[in-house]
Amino acid sequence: EADIYQTPRYLVIGTGKKITLECSQTMGHDKMYWYQQDPGMELHLIHYSYGVNSTEKGDLSSESTVSRIRTEHFPLTLESARPSHTSQYLCASSEPGTSGSYEQYFGPGTRLTVT
Amino acid sequence: GNSVTQMEGPVTLSEEAFLTINCTYTATGYPSLFWYVQYPGEGLQLLLKATKADDKGSNKGFEATYRKETTSFHLEKGSVQVSDSAVYFCALSARRANSKLTFGKGITLSVRP
Numbered sequence: 400e401a402d403i404y405q406t407p408r409y410l411v412i413g414t415g416k417k418i419t420l421e422c423s424q425t426m427g428h429d430k431m432y433w434y435q436q437d438p439g440m441e442l443h444l445i446h447y448s449y450g451v452n453s454t455e456k457g458d459l460s461s462e463s464t465v466s467r468i469r470t471e472h473f474p475l476t477l478e479s480a481r482p483s484h485t486s487q488y489l490c491a492s493s494e495p496g497t498s499g500s501y502e503q504y505f506g507p508g509t510r511l512t513v514t
Numbered sequence: 515g516n517s518v519t520q521m522e523g524p525v526t527l528s529e530e531a532f533l534t535i536n537c538t539y540t541a542t543g544y545p546s547l548f549w550y551v552q553y554p555g556e557g558l559q560l561l562l563k564a565t566k567a568d569d570k571g572s573n574k575g576f577e578a579t580y581r582k583e584t585t586s587f588h589l590e591k592g593s594v595q596v597s598d599s600a601v602y603f604c605a606l607s608a609r610r611a612n613s614k615l616t617f618g619k620g621i622t623l624s625v626r627p
Contacts, residue, residue: 405557430613440552440601440620447614489557493613500546500565501613505557 402426405490405506412480413514420475420509422490430494431473432503433457433465436487448473480513487511516541516616518604523621527594535589535621537578537604545606547571547580547587548615552601561589561602596625 403424412418424431433446434457444457448467462484463477473492477484487510491503521536539545546565550558562571564580564587571578578589587604604618 432614440622442603442617442620444614449613491558495613500563501607501615502548502560502563503558503615505550505559507555507557 403490403492403504403506405488405509407509408507409510409512411512411514414479414481416480418477418480418511420488420490420511422473422475422506423471424473424492424504424506425471426492426494426504427470428492428494428504429470430492430501431467432491432493433463433473433475434489434491435459435461436489436508442489446475480511482513485511485513516545516606516608518606518616518618520602520604520618520621524624525621526624526626528626529596530593531625533589533591533594533598533623535602535604535623537587537589537618539585539587539604539606539616541585541606541608541616543608544582545608547578548605548607549576549578549587549589550603550605550617552603552620554600558603594623594625596627599623599625 406421429450434442443459445461446465490506493501493503517540548563549561551561562573564571567582603620605615
């Protein structure tokens with residue numbers, strides 16, 4: 400059973416507000432990821448981290464930023480929310496399996512609505 | 515680069531019907547292959563995986579075989595249940611330091627009673 404948590408689960412906020420989506424894992428995984436999921440359910444990698452003080456942008460450009468000060472914590476911040484940021488945000492972490500493959504464990508997601 | 519192609523959806527089946535969801539991939543080397551499932555309102559869960567050619571992953575009645583000759587990893591279940599209604603994602607992981615997963619677009623399965 401994977402232990403990865405996201406808060407809040409649902410957030411409705413007005414345009415221009417600053418928000419932080421929290422993601423924490425208790426498995427000690429070095430690698431963590433943020434995905435944005437569009438209404439058609441397709442997943443887009445927006446940020447990832449390979450360890451403390453390491454962050455990289457993903458395949459989809461995003462106005463959000465991330466930080467990785469502690470292994471277990473990988474928050475995502477939007478400085479000024481806009482309606483175009485309305486989406487489902489999924490956090491994940493991974494470690495190499497015995498075969499060398501990287502299986503990712505996902506949190507329950509945060510559904511963000513910007514009005 | 516790596517890519518995963520899933521069949522177009524959505525798919526609607528009656529309970530106890532046979533399920534096949536097609537997945538093909540393009541990758542260099544020998545990737546690991548995964549099927550993830552996302553139930554309504556939840557995150558993704560790993561359903562099954564296979565890490566080398568001819569491996570068969572199985573879980574909860576679902577099966578998929580890693581076919582290198584056809585670069586495929588089709589998901590099958592002999593008798594679906596209403597509780598199988600979810601979105602299914604095929605994914606691959608290249609075997610190197612880069613641990614990122616490449617996902618297919620996902621397919622929504624609805625099972626009618």
